[in-house]
Amino acid sequence: MSKSQIMVIDDEKIVCDMSKLSLEQSGYEVETFLSAEPALERLKEKKFDIIVTDYKMKGLDGMDVLKTVKKLYPDTKVIMITAFANLETAIEALRSDVHDFFPKPVKIKELKASIERALHA
Amino acid sequence: MKVEHRIILSNFFNIIVLIIVIFFAIQNLNLVLTKLKFIQIADDLNASFLEIRLTEKNYFLYRNKMNLYDILNKIREIRYSIDNVRDDIIKAVGEDNFKILNKNLNDYTNVIALISEIEETKINNNQTETSIREAGKKLREFSEQITRLERTNTNELIMKSQKILLYSFWIIFLSSIVISHLISKKILLSLKLIQKLTLSISEGNFKTIENVDCDQECNSVIKAINFMSNELKNREEQLIQSKKLASIGVMTAGVAHELTNPLNNISMLAQTYIELYDNLSKDDRINFMSKVEAETDRMKEIVKNFLDFSKPKKPQLEQIDINTVIQKAIKLMQNMLYISNIETQLKLNENLPLTFIDRNQIQQVLVNLITNAVQAMTKNGKLIIVSDLDENKKYIKITITDTGKGIPPELLQHIFDPFFSTKGEGGTGLGLSVSHGIIKSHNGDITVKSEVGKGTTFTIRLPIYTKIEGSKTDE
Incomplete structure (x- = not known):
């Protein structure tokens, strides 16, 4: 059975690195990007099962990623994480077809559980 | 010295000058009055002497001894009036001139008395005529000379009084200008400083004036303005601080977000560290902890910046x-x-x-x-x-x-x-x-x-x- 493909987009390098280490440990194949633009370029070449993206980023943000992903691969699940968590952002994210929404600091176990749920949904 | 004291002092000075001037003016006026009185007396004397000389001429024309008696009577009258105004005459012409007048009058009286006592036939007409005429002439000339002199003196005195009044006017006028200038100079200088200070305060520069050499009143105004x-x-500093606190409210959202990122990084480092602990080499572990350290430094910097901004500063x-x-x-x-x-x-x-x-x-x-x-x-x-x-x-x-x-x-x-x-x-x-x-x-x-x-x-x-x-x- 081939490994599930996960893309992580966050402008914090540690988030990318730690997610990659932990998720690879759990048997996923992970690619990380520090901004949305190169990630969207990569998406044109390769389909991912799950995309974990930061909500607020310089340039294109998490919502822009969501829109493009849904256009290219409607069945790919998007999980959003954000440092700027308030009710408004949560509602906006969940209304727009986001699979799950995590405020920072993120619990990796919960993230992994969410990824598992998304893969088997 | 207080401005009030300076003004009182300057007025006092002017009043003193005025009193001196008035004193001299009254003195001069009294002198002029004495002189005028004397001129009046002198004119009367001259008229009497003229009358005596006329009677004297009549005597020489008609050889009537009654004329000589008339002259002697006239001289007696003159003496009587001179004695009455003796003091006034002495005051006007001086003791010496008065003595000369008396001497001349005595000489003339003696000549007339001598002739009136000699018999008509024994009189040497020419000699008598000459001595009478000479004594009369002397008397009249002296009297006229003195009158002329006194008129000139009186004119000079009036001119002098006029000059004194004119000079006094200028002295008081100029001293008033100089004193007002001296008093107002410092006040104006201080007012200019105050004007400059208030202008700068109105523009938001809260400066103060120190060590200004000016009057007591002006000093209290400067003191009040400095206060x-x-x-x-102080109020502006409080205002700046209160506005700063308002800015902090707006900034808090940003700071919270800024702190969440390193906090999340530390959290993820810790979770991954625990998860991968057995698989991590010593270098990996050191690397993880160094990253935690760096992230805490990042948080420290954010908090420091925020505190720096919010702290009140001089x-x-x-x-x-x-x-x-x-x-x-x-x-x-x-x-x-x-x-x-x-x-x-x-x-x-x-x-x-x-x-x-x-x-x-x-x-x-x-x-x-x-x-x-x-x-x-x-x-x-x-x-x-x-x-x-x-x-x-x-x-x-x-x-x-x-x-x-x-x-x-x-x-x-x-x-x-x-x-x-x-x-x-x-x-x-x-x-x-x-x-x-x-x-x-x-x-x-x-x-x-x-x-x-x-x-x-x-x-x-x-x-x-x-x-x-x-x-x-x-x-």
Whole structure:
């Protein structure tokens, strides 16, 4: 059975690195990007099962990623994480077809559980 | 010395001068009156002498001894009147001249008496005539001479009095001018200082005047103004601090976001560290912990910046590059800009000269203006900050431009007024007023241009100082 493909987009390098280490440990194949633009370029070449993206980023943000992903691969699940968590952002994210929404600091176990749920949904 | 005392003293001086002048004028007037009285007496004497001379001529024509008796009677009358006004005559012509007059009168009386006692036939006509005529002539000439002299003296006296009055007028007039000038000079000088001070206070420079050499009244006014200036300075510092606290409220959201990221990083490092612990080499573990350390430093820096900004600070001038202040303000506001999706463009002239400014106060102004700009813009707005030299190279110019909703022209003229806000209940109405005060206290100026729907540009001009409290470089 081939490994599930996960893309992580966050402008914090540690988030990318730690997610990659932990998720690879759990048997996923992970690619990380520090901004949305190169990630969207990569998406044109390769389909991912799950995309974990930061909500607020310089340039294109998490919502822009969501829109493009849904256009290219409607069945790919998007999980959003954000440092700027308030009710408004949560509602906006969940209304727009986001699979799950995590405020920072993120619990990796919960993230992994969410990824598992998304893969088997 | 009090101004009041000076005025009293100068009036006292003028009154003394006036009393002296009046005293001399009265003295002169009395003298003139005495002289005039004497001239009157002298005129009467001259008339009597003329009469005697006429009787004398009659005697020589008709040889009537009765004429001689008439003359002697006349002389007696004259003596009687002279004795009556003896003192007045002495006062007017002096003791010596009075004696000469008496002697002449005696000589004449003696000659007349001698002739009247000699028999007619024995009289040597020629000799008698000559001696009488000579004595009479002498008497009349002396009397006329004295009268003439006294007229001249009286005229001179009147002229002298006229001159004294004229000189006194000028002395009093000039002394009044000099004294008023001396009194008013210091007052005017102090008033000029006070005027300068109040002007500078009205422009937001809360300076004081120290060690001014001026009158007691003026000193108390300066003391009161200094007190007012110090009070205003304290109030302004309080106002700046209260505005700062208001800015902190706005900044908190940004700071919270900024802290969440390193916090999340530490959390993820810890979780992964635990998860992978057995598979990590010693170097990996050290690497993990170094990253944790670096992230805590990052948090420390964020908290330090925030505390630095919020702490009340004493005004302090230091020679610095204004661009560092702009960058620090941007750093403080970075997350707020980031959250609001605002693109920031910095166009800083890197060759700006250093200048003396209060770093914290100018940073406060920039934070106020950036906060206003962010609040005026919807998402995806653009903030442009430019630093450059002014056209005349005497000022550093900072412009802060936003692409926000703009300010209507009718409100534009009030935006630097205290408690005027375009944000409704959301604003204190102090931000721009405080900013205006800070820039004015740096001897600079702050102006605004705005177009509804397009955006607003604030322009700050700060003079380039190379010395504290000093003059501009090229002055």
